[in-house]
Amino acid sequence: MQKYLLTIxxxxxLTASGVYLxxxxxxxxxxxxxSSVVFNADGTMQxxxxxxxxxxxxxPLTPNGLNxxxxxxxxxxHVYIEQxxxxxxxxxxxxPEGTVIVKELTRVLDPTxxxxxxKEPSGRGYFNGEYNGIDLTIKDRKRFAQTNGWGFFTxxxxxxxxxxxxxxxxxxxxxxxxxxNVSATDMTWIQFYPLLRDKKGY
Amino acid sequence: MQKYLLTIxxxxxLTASGVYLxxxxxxxxxxxxxSSVVFNADGTMQxxxxxxxxxxxxxPLTPNGLNxxxxxxxxxxHVYIEQxxxxxxxxxxxxPEGTVIVKELTRVLDPTxxxxxxKEPSGRGYFNGEYNGIDLTIKDRKRFAQTNGWGFFTxxxxxxxxxxxxxxxxxxxxxxxxxxNVSATDMTWIQFYPLLRDKKGY
Numbered sequence: 001m002q003k004y005l006l007t008i009x010x011x012x013x014l015t016a017s018g019v020y021l022x023x024x025x026x027x028x029x030x031x032x033x034x035s036s037v038v039f040n041a042d043g044t045m046q047x048x049x050x051x052x053x054x055x056x057x058x059x060p061l062t063p064n065g066l067n068x069x070x071x072x073x074x075x076x077x078h079v080y081i082e083q084x085x086x087x088x089x090x091x092x093x094x095x096p097e098g099t100v101i102v103k104e105l106t107r108v109l110d111p112t113x114x115x116x117x118x119k120e121p122s123g124r125g126y127f128n129g130e131y132n133g134i135d136l137t138i139k140d141r142k143r144f145a146q147t148n149g150w151g152f153f154t155x156x157x158x159x160x161x162x163x164x165x166x167x168x169x170x171x172x173x174x175x176x177x178x179x180x181n182v183s184a185t186d187m188t189w190i191q192f193y194p195l196l197r198d199k200k201g202y
Numbered sequence: 203m204q205k206y207l208l209t210i211x212x213x214x215x216l217t218a219s220g221v222y223l224x225x226x227x228x229x230x231x232x233x234x235x236x237s238s239v240v241f242n243a244d245g246t247m248q249x250x251x252x253x254x255x256x257x258x259x260x261x262p263l264t265p266n267g268l269n270x271x272x273x274x275x276x277x278x279x280h281v282y283i284e285q286x287x288x289x290x291x292x293x294x295x296x297x298p299e300g301t302v303i304v305k306e307l308t309r310v311l312d313p314t315x316x317x318x319x320x321k322e323p324s325g326r327g328y329f330n331g332e333y334n335g336i337d338l339t340i341k342d343r344k345r346f347a348q349t350n351g352w353g354f355f356t357x358x359x360x361x362x363x364x365x366x367x368x369x370x371x372x373x374x375x376x377x378x379x380x381x382x383n384v385s386a387t388d389m390t391w392i393q394f395y396p397l398l399r400d401k402k403g404y
Binding site: 053055058071201202 | 394
């Protein structure tokens with residue numbers, strides 16, 4: 001009888017685990033962490049969508065032409081944050097748990113000068129070429145406790161289509177530079193984003 | 203008797219005019235033209251608000267350092283359009299009547315090279331400095347029939363605070379360049395805005 005009871009208990013346990021796995025994959029981070037990115041059961045992240053209508057905060061530009069043809073981030077960096085998290089930052093000076101920051105790269109449009117610039121009716125300068133990749137960071141103090149509470153992901157530095165999933169990047173590739181340079185501003189380059197830096201509102 | 207009647211009629215007319223002026227100033231364009239800018243009774247436009255949470259479409263950059271110290275638009279041009287109008291453009295290829303396009307300028311952040319660039323951990327390039335002005339265009343085929351259906355306004359090319367109202371700019375200062383270069387794309391520099399040009403969605 002004890003043997004049968006054990007079998008039943010183990011069986012129930014396995015069934016419950018199976019149901020849990022079915023329900024838990026994928027897990028929408030929005031449900032627990034106030035963000036809209038989706039983690040898979042193995043901890044990788046799904047390619048985010050919809051971020052081009054989030055709030056734009058700044059456009060650093062590091063052209064290949066000014067970086068020996070090998071910019072670390074080629075070339076425009078368009079940085080987006082969901083409005084609810086920008087609102088919270090403007091109000092409190094802190095990003096809420098679950099905040100996602102997306103950096104989408106675009107190349108510069110058809111350079112005609114060695115520095116990557118070209119001439120247009122508005123003047124000589126730089127203009128957005130094709131989409132060229134996504135880097136993303138998400139604030140989760142527990143999950144990413146080892147890297148000051150933020151996890152870093154990249155979906156490739158290349159034209160569309162982007163990678164469909166991404167694993168957390170090693171400290172040496174992303175978090176390390178943020179830790180070294182912007183620990184004091186919650187791992188974020190606030191100094192490059194007028195909306196967050198100058199606090200003049202929308 | 204006829205004299206009294208005339209006095210009464212004129213009096214009623216003046217009263218009605220007075221009521222009309224009170225009601226009509228300012229007129230929210232949103233009510234009739236699907237936009238969020240506000241015209242004053244004299245045809246000038248009020249400084250728009252809230253545009254930094256509209257959809258960002260591109261960031262041309264014409265640094266003073268690459269334009270003999272005198273860029274026509276110093277220096278980053280951040281271009282924003284309300285989501286409903288981006289949605290319509292992506293669906294139909296046309297901007298609806300009342301579409302507003304805001305171009306906010308920022309200077310480049312503290313240049314250290316003659317071309318206006320500086321070095322940061324992400325590489326040598328350009329980063330957003332202080333806010334430096336707003337140009338705006340609105341589509342209204344009747345009101346701006348003389349300039350291909352779009353009116354052009356500027357609230358100054360200078361740091362905050364921006365001008366509080368703006369009159370329509372003469373053809374020679376804004377519309378002329380759009381007519382000469384982008385008549386075929388509804389007066390808009392679609393070629394510089396990946397979201398509108400490449401039609402990959404959000």
